[in-house]
Amino acid sequence: MLAGKHILLIIGGGIAAFKSLDLIRRLRERGAEVTPVLTAAGSEFVTPLSVSALAGKPVFQALFDLNDEAEMGHIQLSRVADLVVVAPATADLMAKMAQGLANDLASTLLLATDTPVLIAPAMNVRMWQHPATQRNIETLMADGIGMVGPNAGDMACGEFGPGRMAEPLEIVANIEARLADGPLRGKRILVTSGPTHEPIDPVRYIANRSSGAQGAALGRALAALGAHVVFVTGPADVPPPEGVEVIRVQTALQMLEAVQGALPADAAIFAAAVADWRVSSASDRKLKKSKDGLPELSFAENPDILKTVSRMPEGRPGLVIGFAAETNDVVDNATAKRARKGCDWILANDVSPETGIMGGDENAVTLISDAGAEVWQRMGKDAVARKLAARIAQALG
Template identity: 80%
Template sequence: MLAGKHILLIIGGGIAAYKALELIRRLQDQGASVAPVLTKAGEEFVTPLSVSALAGAPVHRDLFDLTAEAEMGHIQLSRSADLVVVAPATADLVAKMAQGLANDLASTLLLATDTPVLVAPAMNVRMWEHAATQRNIATLKADGIRFVGPNAGGMACGEFGPGRMAEPDEIVAAVAAEFRDGPLSGKRIVVTSGPTHEPIDPVRYIANSSSGAQGTAVARALRDLGAEVVFVTGPATVRPPEGVEVVPVESALEMQAAVEAALPADAAVFAAAVADWRVASASDRKLKKSKDGLPTLEFAENPDILKTVSHMTANRPGLVVGFAAETNDVVDNATAKRLRKGCDWIVANDVSPATGIMGGSENAVILITDTGAEEWPRMAKQEVAGKLANRIAAALDS
C-alpha cells in the first residue's frame, strides 16, 4: 500500500510517543521507509536507541549537527520525504507550526518543508479545547495541513475527552489516503452519518434509529477514490472510517454548525438520520416521576440541514445528495422530497421492518435524480456506497 514511500516521522514529547514505535512498524509493514526525528521532549518518553532500532535508520535529534549541516542537512531532510508525519503533535509543537517558529530541528523542518504534512495531535483535553489551540488548528488547516484525530477517551492524567492521539492503524490509513490517486483526488466532500440525540434531560433523549453503517460506508468509498472526506457523525454504533476527518456531534444544531464549518466543498452527502424535532427547553436536571402526572414536553423543529445547504447562494457544494428512508410509496415520497429540499440527488430506500434493511448489512436503494428513478439491486451497504461514490466521481468530472 505504501511501497517505495519515504515518511519523515517527527515524534513530539508526550505520553503518546510510545505509540510512535508501533506506528513505525505499521508503516514499514505497508512498505514505507521511515526517517525518525525525535524532539528533546520526545526523548523523555522514548529512547533514541529504540526508535532507531525499529526504524532501521539513524534518529535525527539536533539542529546543529555539524556533519549534516555542512550540506544543509535540515533542508534536505525536510524535502526528501514523500510525507511528513507529526505524531504525537503536542500543543507546543502545534503552536510553533502555526506561528512559524523554528528554534529546534523539528520546527525548522516543518517550516522549511514543501512536502505535505499530516498531524496527529495528542494533548490534555483542556489544552485541546483551549481557544489558543483551536486558533492554531484553524490556522494550520487553512494552510493545508492535514489532521488525523484526536480521539476522545481516558487520558494518562485521569481526565476524559478529546485529545488522545489517533491509533497507529488510523494514522497509517490517513497516510495511505494521502497517496491515493483516484478520480476524486483533490475533491473535498462532506458526509453526514448516524443519528442525532436531542436531550430531554441529562439522561434522556429522543432520536431517529440509525447505526451509521451506510454513511460510514459512503465515506470510506469516497476516501478510497481519493477524496478528502469530512465525516460529520452523530452518536452511531458503527466506528467511523479511518483516513477521514471525523467531526463528532450529538444534536441536529451541532451537526448543522459542523457542516457549515466544513464548507466549501465539492460535494455533500447527507446520510444522517437527523431528528425532526427537539425538546424546546431541555431540563438541566433529571425529570422525576410526580403525583401530578406526566411531564409536558414542548417541541421545536430542528433545522433542515439538507434543505439549508441545497439553497445556499454561497458555498453550495456542486453536488448535494440526500437520503430518504421511507416505509411506503418510496419513489413518490423521495421524488417529492428531492424537489422540496432542492438537492440534486436523493438515495431512497424502503426501511419497513419486513425488509430487514434498518440495522442490517444490506441495502436496496433507488437513486432519484432530475432524469427519473433508477432502482439498484439489493446488495451489501459497502457495494451501495462504492456504486454511489463512482457516480459522484463521474458527476464531478462532467
C-alpha cells in the same frame, strides 16, 4: 500499499511518543521510507538511537545543525516527502502550526512544506477541551490539515476522556487512504452519518434507529478510491471507518457547526438521519414524576443541514448528495425533497419496518438526479457505497 512512499514523521513531546516507535515499524513493514524528526521535548520520552534504529536512517533534531544542513537543508527536507505526519501532535505543536510560528526544526518544516500534513493529537483531556486548542483545531482544519484521533480513554495522568493518540494501525490506515492511488485522490469529500441525539434532560434524549452503517460504508468506499474523507458522525452503533478524518457530534446543531467547519469540499454526502426537532428548553436536571401530571415539552425545528449547504451562495461543494428515508410514496417524496433542498442527487430508500433497512445490513435505493430516477437492486450497504463512490468519481473526474 505504501511501497515507495516517503513519510516525514515528526515526533512531538508526550508520553504517546512511545507509540511512534511502533508506527515507524508498521510503516516500514508496508514498504514506506520514514525520515524521522525528533523535537527536543520528544527526546525526553524516546531516544534518538531507538528512533534511528527503527527508521534505518539518522534522526533530524536541530534547526541549526551544520552537518544536517549540509546533507539536506530543512527546506528540502520539508518538501521531499509524500506526506508529513506529526505523531504525537502536542497542544504546543498544534498552536505553533495554527499561528505560523517557526522557532525549531519541526515547526519550521511544517511552515515551509507544501506537502499534505496529517496530525495525530495527543494531550491531557483538559488541554484538548480548552477553547484555545479547539480554536487551533478549527484553524488547522480550515488550512486543510488532516487529523486522525484523538481517542477517548484512560490517560497516563490518571484522567479519562478524549486526548489519547490514535493507535499506530489507525494512523497507518489513515496514511494509506491519503496516499491511495485512485480516481478520487486529491479530492476532499464530506460525509455525515448516524443519528443525532437531542437532549430532553441529562439522561433522556430524542433519537432514531439509524445505525450509521450506510454512512460508514460510504466513508470506506470513498477512502478506498483515494479521497480525503471528513466523516462527521452522530452517536452511531457502527464505528467510523479507518483511514478517514472523524468529527464526533451529538446534536443537529453540533453537526451543522461541524459541517460548516469542514468546508470547503469537492463533494458532500448527507447520509446522517438528523432529528427534525429538538426540545427547545432541555432541562439541566433529570425530570421527575410529579402528581401534577406529565411534563410538557416544547419543540423547536432543527436546522436543515442539507438545504443549508445546497443553497450556500459561496463555497458550495461541486456535488451535494442527500438521502431520503421514506415509508410511503418513496420516489415522489424524494423527488420533491431534492427540488426543495436544492441538492444535486438524492438517494431514496424505503425504511418501513418490514424492509429491515434502517439498522440492517442491506439497502435498496433509487438514485434521483437531473437524469431521472434510477432504481438500484437491493444489495449490501457496502455494495451500495462502492457503487455510489464510483458514480461520484465519475462526476468529479
